[in-house]
Every structure is written in structure tokens, then in C-alpha cells.
Amino acid sequence: MDIILAYFAGPIGKVELVATIASIICVWQATKQNIWTWFWGTIGVVLYGYVFYEVKLYSDMGLQLFYFLPLQFVGWYWWMCTSY
Secondary structure, three states: OHHHHHHOOOHHHHHHHHHHHHHHHHHHHHHOOOOHHHHHHHHHHHHHHHHHHHOOOHHHHHHHHHHHHHHHHHHHHHHHHHOO
């Protein structure tokens, strides 16, 4: 357990921990078919984009911001339009 806590001790590790928790909540909300899944997914995508930028993984950051982030908004929009 100390190894895991040591990994998340730095500033980037804390952001990554929050991104991981947001992504887990996103998946949990999706299983409940709750619209809040899109909010938590967006938080996770943005935070992971920041983490990838800080560790200089620019192609992964690009995937997050130019592919996954727009899909969060498209998914939310479709959810709103098809919910009765």
C-alpha cells in the first residue's frame, strides 16, 4: 500500500488519482444509466490530458483533447436528445 501512496505523492500523481476516481465514477454512473456519467467522464478526460501534457506524452494528450473530449459532449447531447 505504501508503494501506491508513494506513486500518488507528487503533484501530478494527485491529479492522476483524481482523474482515475472521476473515470471510475463515470463507469459506475454509466452502469446506472445516469446522465452524470458524461460530467465525470469529461473531468477524467481533461485531467488525464493535463497529466499527459506534464509528462510530455503529447500524442496521448492529443487523443484526450481532440478525440475523447468531443465524444463526451456528443454523448451527452445524444443522451439529452433521445431521453424521454
